[in-house]
Every structure is written in C-alpha cells, then in structure tokens.
Amino acid sequence: MSKSDPFYASAPTGQLTKAILGMLLTYDSPKGRVGGWIVEAEAYMGQQDSAAHAFKGRRTASNEPLYGPPGTVYIYSIHGRYLLDVAAQEQDVPQGILIRAIQPTIGEDIMLTNRDKSGVNLTNGPGKLMEAFGIDDKKMNFEIFGDCQLNIDKQTQKIPAAIEASNRIGVANQGDWATKPLRYFVKGNPYVSGIKKRDVDLENFGWR
Template sequence: MLKGVTLLKEDPFYSSGSTDEISKKLLGMLLTYESPEGLVGGWIVETEAYMGQQDSAAHAFKGRRTPSNEPLYGPPGTVYIYSIHGRYLLDVAAQPKGVPQGILIRAIEPTIGIDIMMKNREKHGVDLTNGPGKLMEAFGIADKKMNMEIFGDSQLDIHQNDKKIPAQIEESNRIGVANQGTWATKPLRYFVKGNPYVS
C-alpha cells in the first residue's frame, strides 16, 4: 500500500467479466504481501472460481451470509481470508458488491522474498507455495486482520500490469469438493500448464 494514496473503494477489474474468466486472467499476475520481515510474492499459477449462491461448493451457497464470509459480499477486489483445518486460505471477492462470488488463489511461483518464505515454511523447492495453505504459511499470514480491505490498498496486492503471460492454461474440476453434486465436476480450477508449483 502506498502512503498518501487515496484508498480504493473497489477494483473494477474484479467485476470486468465472469468470475471464471477473471480467474483465468489472474494466472501469471504478481501477488505480493508486505510482511513484517519484508516483501514476499510470486506469479499466480493456480486459481479456483466460486460462483456464489448457485454454487454448492461456495461459502455463499443459497445466500448464506455470516460474519466470517462477509468479505465475499464486499466490493470487487475485497480480501477474503478464511481458515480450514487450521490453515489459512486467500480469496478475492469478484463481481459487484452484494454478489458473493470469489476466487481462491491456490498457488504461486515464488520470486520475491524467497528466503523469508523458506524461513516461514521451513520448506524449500516446489513444496514452498504449491497449495493455498502453503502459500499463506509462506507469507506468514495466520489471521484474518486484512479481511474487508481491498487488494492494492492492503499489505496484499495483485499487480495486474506486472504479468508473466502463461504459455498455456488448463482447467479441471476443483480440489476438495467431491461431495458437492454436479458442481463437483465443473471445470472451475485453472492453472498454468507444466508449472511445477501447481498443487
């Protein structure tokens, strides 16, 4: 976050198309976090789209709204951090305010602050950030304090103009939603083909 810059109320990029389309566009963009130890980050190589009230795998399925998932209902570009089995995961809210769709950042190819991330994870190589929980652990994020902030006006940022264009994007069903009926098989997971950091 740049000091002296007026805070954004939303980021129109995240409502510029369908959530699955935006999920693909995020691949190759640079994700960074201003950690207490220094800047960390890398190229986004894997995402998953969650389509809101219609999507039985989504946190806002059938309009479910709680204090925990409130960021999904926020303006486009809102930070949504949540925990599963003691691990923190990172989402960005997509679509206009009140439309609770989101994109899970599943993996990055680390490029910035690798030493910091290795210290946080006590791992190295592809195991450093090849999964959503691993990514957040590498960043050193273990709370939800940034929820409701906007990417770019937070310590978290996705640099839309700093991109490593993927040679080929592949898609598959999402991970960990096998019990969600027809939504379990929808191809809403996107990843950079051949990248070793894909989970």
C-alpha cells in the same frame, strides 16, 4: 483508500480467474516483501455454486467479505490453515477467486523461514502459500487488494503458454458443482498443486 477494484467486476468470474494467472501476488509482511507469479486459482460462483461458501445465499460474519466490493480480501481458515480469496463481481454478488499456488520470485528467503519446505512444496497449495507468506489471521479481511499489504499487480504479468482447467480440489462431496472445471492453472508449471513430474515444463515452467 479506494472502495473497490473494478477489474474484478469487468468479466465473468471464470474469465477473471484465468486472467489473474501470471499476475504478481505480493504481501508486504513484517519481515519484508514476499510474492510470486499466480499459477493456479479456482472460481467460486456464489449462491448457485454448491461448493461455494455463499451457496443458497448463505451469509455469515465469516463469509461477509465475499459480499464486499470487487477486489475485497477474503481470508478464511479450514482445517487449521488460512486461505486467500479475492471477491469478484459487484457488491452483494458473493463470487470469489481462491488463489491456490504461486511460483515464488520475491522474498523466497523470508518464505523459507516461515515455512521450512524448499522447492515446489514451499507454495504449491493455498494453505502452503499463506504459511510461506506468514499470514495466520484474518486481519486484512474487508481490505481491497492494492490498498493494503496484499496486492495483485496487473501491470507485472507473465503470460502462460497454455491454461488448463479441471475440477476444483477438496470439494468432492459438495454437490453437483463439485466436478465443474473451475480450477485453472498454468500448464506445466511445477508449482501447480498435484502436478505429475512427467507433465512439468522444465525449460519454461509453462510461460511463453
């Protein structure tokens, strides 16, 4: 098992968050492989970021994976739903990328049995995609993407026609950093959470 994935320390976290858009996220689940193109992700900037789990150096048993080597799996739960992060930057620099939404391409039938919602509502949010994957525990924490059942395939990537940025979702009360444009998404993709119908690119789904 490799100890890290250097890609996740190869650029600033915001840049990496944009770079993973269009990469293929897969999970080898007990029912079979599921996955899809990443269409939305958020950057969290560690100790300086008032919306981050490691703000002011906070370090607990639950957020310890964030302090791991680049490429570490960090699964956490909020309001009873599980969310998926990848640790960015070198070990002990607790920055991370929250994967917020995917466009399903693999094992959609499996995802539909895990989460009885069809269309974009299957995976257009961070809790929704984890439910669709059937992940409801933190057992893969501290593993490295690509060395466990989870993988972000950097060789299999669709290219967004345009990437847009906005403030992050669900952190409105979290201080000065709440309004920083650290949420990145594929412009026009229908699986982006909260996208308005008039903004959807029905022809190409936002890909080149």
